Amino acid sequence: MKSAYLLYEHQDAKKNKVFIEQMIDATQKQDIQLSLLIINEADWATKIDQPLFVWNRTRNANIAKQLELAGIKVFNCSFVNGLANDKKSTLQFAQLQGIPTVPILLEERIQQYPVIIKTIDGHGGSEVALCHSKDELNAYRSKWSTRKIIIQPYIETHSTDVRVWVVGSKIIGAVKRQGSQDFRSNYTLGGSIERYKLSKEQQSQVLALQKALKSDYIGIDFLLLPNGEWLLNEIEDPVGARSFYHLYDEDLPKLLTEHFVEELGM
Incomplete structure (x- = not known):
């Protein structure tokens, strides 16, 4: 039976326990032994041994890139994972494909409120805020001062x-x-x-x-x-x-x- 690996962070693995079990069952029917690896554990990388593929269910594109450089097939590839976890890059990429997108505002050109501020790598609706004034916007900028952010118009x-x-x-x-x-x-x-x-x-x-x-x-x-x-x-x-x-x-x-x-x- 060919080996493959499923990468998760610890908390996400706990939340997706049933899905992980279903994936292991489904791959076994294709003669694939899918094993779960938790990237929070220090020795996880040493357990990967010439796999058929690795499915990266983390938000860490660097992990995917390192595996690809080692000649390992990764789903999704590092480019997709990196783009999906950078909201600004996502919108810019989609615009190049002619897809209509939510605009990005330059702070110095904001003419009316409310606006939306969000970190570029937040997920699940977290780290997204509606600001009705410049003071509110500045408060969130201060709160997320170590993070990259984007500002967008509020669209009803x-x-x-x-x-x-x-x-x-x-x-x-x-x-x-x-x-x-x-x-x-x-x-x-x-x-x-x-x-x-x-x-x-x-x-x-x-x-x-x-x-x-x-x-x-x-x-x-x-x-x-x-x-x-x-x-x-x-x-x-x-x-x-x-x-x-x-x-x-x-x-x-x-x-x-x-x-x-x-x-x-x-």
Whole structure:
């Protein structure tokens, strides 16, 4: 049986225990022994021995890059992981592909409030704040003084966005999320969810972005405007799938394993 590894940070591994077990079962059916490694443990790297692949479920692109330099196949590659965890780079990359995005504001050119301030590498709706004045903005800049941030205009969406999951070049699902507490729509923060049907133009934009990225498994989040148009907000890698499981019957571990096997030419 061929060996492969699944990389997680300790806390994320605890939250995703069931999914990890499902992935181990799914890969075993393809004659792959998938082993979990926790990167918080000092000796994790020494345990990797000529694997078929490594699936990086951390937000550390440097780890993926080091493995790639050692000739190891990594899902997602370091480029995708690094881009997805840098919101500014994500938006700039998407703009080059002709994808409509949420604008980025230069602080000295802010003409009206409210605005949104966020760290470029926050996730799950954390480290995102709505500022109604320059004083509030300065307070968050001070709070996150050691972090890189971006500032964006507040766009009225009634706390609504769309997440699209993509495995390889296949869109496997999309969900409309609406926040219940504040301007954020994250399901983990108490928002409501429902399936969302993409238009042909939206499908085309998603697949164009995936093709440019050459991603294996990502989530792409778009702000959904009242007129039905959307603006790309961020890309998630690693991406959560709790709302996918609530709304879809597809066997996600099976879909992922089949993609990995296809990419490896097995």
